[in-house]
Amino acid sequence: MSENRIPAISEENPRKLPKTFEPSSFEERWYRVWEEEGRFRPSGPAGSPRYVMVIPPPNVTGKLHIGHAYGRTIEDILARWMRMRGSRVLWVPGTDHAGIATQMVMERSLAKQGIDKRDLGREKFIERVWAWKREAKDTIQSQLRKLGCSLDWSRERFTLDPDLSRAVRRAFVQLYHEGLIYRGRYVVNWCPRCGTAVSDLEVVHKDEEGTLYRIRYDVPGVPAGAVVATTRPETMLGDTAVAIHPEDPRTAKLRGKTAVLPIVGRELPVIEDPILVDREFGTGIVKVTPAHDANDFASGQRHGLPAVIVIGPDGRMTAEAGEFAGLDRFEARKQVLARLTAENRLVGSDPYKMTVGTCQRCETVIEPYLSTQWFVKVEPLAAPAITAVEDGVVRFAPSNWTKTYFEWMRNIRDWCISRQLWWGHRIPAFTCANGHVTVSETDPKSCEVCGSEAFEQDPDVLDTWFSSQLWPFSVFGWPEETEDFREFYPTDTLVTGYDILFFWVARMIMAGIHFTGRAPFSVVHLHGLVRVGGEKMSKTRGNVIDPLEAIAEFGADAVRFTLASAAASGPTVSVERSRIAGSRNFATKLWNAARFTLGQIEDKGAPDSLEGREKSLPDRWILSRLTAAAREVNRNLAGFRFDEAAQAVYGFLWHELCDGYLEMVKPLLSARDGQDAGKETARAVLARCLSDSLALLHPFMPFVTEEIWEKMTGRPGSLIAAAYPQGDDAFRDEAAERVVEALRALVTRVRNFRTERGFPPTEPVRLAVDPDSPERSLAAEIATLAPLLRHLARLADLTFGAPAPEMTRDVTTGLSIGLSVAQGGAGADSGKLARTLAALDGEIAELSAKLQNAAFLDKAPPAVVEKTRKRLVELEGRRSALSTGGA
């Protein structure tokens, strides 16, 4: 790692920053420079560690919103940080075809033009989607570039690329031959609007106030009949049985009988099913509709019941529904109820809190629908994926997601993967003219059973997540043993929102282990979701915020810094405009601090080494703080605490470097004689603080830091590859920190004294520091900084001796002091003084009590007792100083 040297100035390197900070004037340029110089491709000395991430591929449905910007900013911070730490970093970009989502967007767009996709036909439709996709991909790419993401564009992938499609086919065929993919007729979640099956995860459960109806079915031989309870009366048209619990005495009389289905007149056997029937619930009698309820279907399987489909794929009643045929399912419900009421079969109804499943994409009420679909048998895949997390091969950050993961994985159910859509990976199953099914990676030439050469491919496509789960290795060319695959798989960190833990993360772990034998990443950082006004932003809702607008107004660095500082461990991330403005202000602060510093090193360049130089207390202090900041940033980045990391640089740069050190060295630097050694050192310290700050900040604010770096070093575009400051232990200096911080406290106290007494900031003030202070050595050290103290506090007079009688006494950080205005002098703000004294009294009483408490002295750690004692001394000093002092 090379030291970030500051070369002497040259003609072609004028160290000048424009007075005004204009992010848009350099952002694009730096991205281009980095890209042209290949900074985003993995590079580095042989043997250096690699660090690999794959982007969670955004859907090609449109553009990115601030939530995407958040996740990608986090990834880019990690990428840049690791790169600067010497890793060979690869961050793979790409996009997801997003089956349902994209098809929906396309359909909507067509509808606006008055086109129905069925008139267009499958091929033409898909052609249009491809055109759309190309546009969306360009938009997304340009957004990621504007944000500054250091993605290796030479490796960009799309889930429908030929090689990724081959990976999908390989995965499907392998699972099929392993018996882990099967085709079958089951009740699945069906969206009548989308016209496709969806997985359990794609069903959003919503609470609803429904009605539980009680309907009487006639039962010959049982006068009371069978009263069933249902929330969906329209499905009764498809009933094929009535079920009771075998051990329920209430319904025992129905045993072996036959009920008659109202309206339809079908005879329904009374079956006994302890699994289906809950004795505690309702009437204890359940209508059984195998075609329209998954539980009823299972019961039907157990009892050999027929399934009658009365609601079709479009949500309308079928011919089986007789007179109700053609009606919308909800209209049919009304009419069935009316008919039952007319026939006096509706025994009663009660309000009933229920959950209704809705389509994640279009919010249409999901219909349980009996159809033939493809499924993945997930349990065998889940077992090793559970073990991987148990063994720590994969870990979640923050770790509280581990439990959620286990919970879901241990109760996992089969996954319906076929979709009745056009946009996506066609299922590689081919049926020959004689009905034999061939599943193969390549289109079959002839049927292995009958030799037929006429095939028809399954018209359905795969769930998008089926291809997404392969992403961490399909992007590297799997199943081919490509060089990239060998070198970059498995990846290191996966960064994504917790909302797709099940959809994507869990499935990637399962697929990764199953297909490659290795977990696809070792750490999963699950971040919160960006909310604006309390509402979740998502692709399907309309409430998206365009990060480009924010970038245009405040600069990409400000947007990134804001997102990083907002990165909390909680489930929501709150982003507000005022915060982005605050980050922009921070960038401006950096800009101006740089202008000042560059102005100081302009004439002859700053010395590149600090070694062997005699340093002042302020020099030692700021370097010590710099080390502390660097350590804190690194520590927090390692722990995915981007907010704390950002806070550490912010605090250092603004409040310590600018508010503190810069003000301390100004008089020295502006002094006439240019040969002063202290001045040289200060320039070197300043340069070092700035260059390290730029480096520390670069992962967060890559553009402005690179821009300043160029002016500072004359090496354009090289900050991205500079060494990341780790914090130099040699700079740690507790003694200097103690003294300078006491100095700063004194300055504050003097200024505060003026305000307190109602004087203007220019009022000449006299300060006396008592050498006989509780902290004697500190008083002596402060004395060595007398000129500085005089300057910073704008003192008219500074003495090191017992305060004069007329002075206001006080104690700060163990220093007894006296304060007074130089001449004349208004009285103290007695109200304020009284309040201060009261507060002091309260605290003193509290501490004294504590120190008289034997239990405290006995059980509390000695360090705590000592600290308490010291504090009490200080407070008592203040108390007596303030009450006896002049004024």
Add this chain to the structure above:
RNA sequence: AGGCUCGUAGCUCAGGGGGAGAGCACUACCUUGACACGGUAGGGGUCAGCGGUUCAAAUCCGCUCGAGCCUACCA
């Protein structure tokens, strides 16, 4: 029905067994040679409530109230 989060300054949120923090907003003063996208000094909080553990609780435990999220095949 279970599970997970979270209630801290006006707002958005950190912190997390021993002196209540940040940013923004607010008040007063300051156009001081880097910066008014700035400086200086302030005001503002029974850390949701109740109980417990402890020498010590905003912090740990329990309960209550309130908010959010996730999972779930109870008609």
